[in-house]
Amino acid sequence: MELLKQRILQDGKCLSEGVLKVDNFINHQIDPQLLMSIGIEFARRFAYARATKILTIEASGIAPAVMAGYCMGIPVIFAKKSQPCTMNNALQSNVHSFTRNNDYTITVNSDFIKPTDRILVIDDFLAYGSAANALINIVEQAGATIVGMGFLIEKDFQNGGKMLREKGYTVESLARIEALGKDLIKFCD
């Protein structure tokens, strides 16, 4: 997606080897107009998938997932990073964050995913695929089907996308990054 790639080149910052900071337009400050364009693009790429629900993780996945859900006319569920005190019937899975070097548990209320659901997974980053695997695990626990996985930015060199594609998932990344380094952001295509 050319618009996103241009914005990454303009406003993204590569802090250290392998870390891309996009907190001025995606994951701390958000540009809602860009996010709507992203929602439209996901709706176009996954038009074939007949998804019934979108699943994402708080917090950075919410904006793109809600825009995609708006464009596709389907509900969005965001997995929570702490289990709310008012939730029963929790589906849970573990995520390892390489950026923060810690583990956390994500939780989804099982009432919201039925075995008949066709789930589109959306998230901001695809790196090693730890969060994606946790979302897959939750959908499997619910007995539902994953019909696609969409990411804003895939860090190709961290191999999460390779792992998901080898498992047979349809992965669409709007910007695939081949290499990141000081003053270097190189896209795959």
Added chain:
Amino acid sequence: MELLKQRILQDGKCLSEGVLKVDNFINHQIDPQLLMSIGIEFARRFAYARATKILTIEASGIAPAVMAGYCMGIPVIFAKKSQPCTMNNALQSNVHSFTRNNDYTITVNSDFIKPTDRILVIDDFLAYGSAANALINIVEQAGATIVGMGFLIEKDFQNGGKMLREKGYTVESLARIEALGKDLIKFCD
């Protein structure tokens, strides 16, 4: 906002005295079409305010804030509940959660709020006003101006709205609840 009130009556659940659960359309599963209507309503109510940015808190504030930001054509900043390892120049403030009975710190990168900014605060719930006060505190630290505060649901009986209005803020709540109890959701108007 009649659409939101009807949806609260249809899908909201009052779990215990004073607690309203709206996790099947607002803060766990999200109805993006409803959220867009909410964004349009905020844009209409705050059209006079000439806001330059919207400030909210992760995670439940993000969807309504992004929809409002889209309709108003301005960026959205969401305060983070944990300080990211890659953030310098952090503005911070404390929030007490009465629902969870704990305290947490919210953080905003000071690069994103300038003294010339006219900030519209958006959040899902207004109860005692603890989160709202923390957002006000962060805007004050940045030397910017708050031009309005918008909430999806105000629990009138918990007096956060009274406190904010007495401080002189323009508060717009799309559904104001007068009383909550077993099988009772009573709106103010």
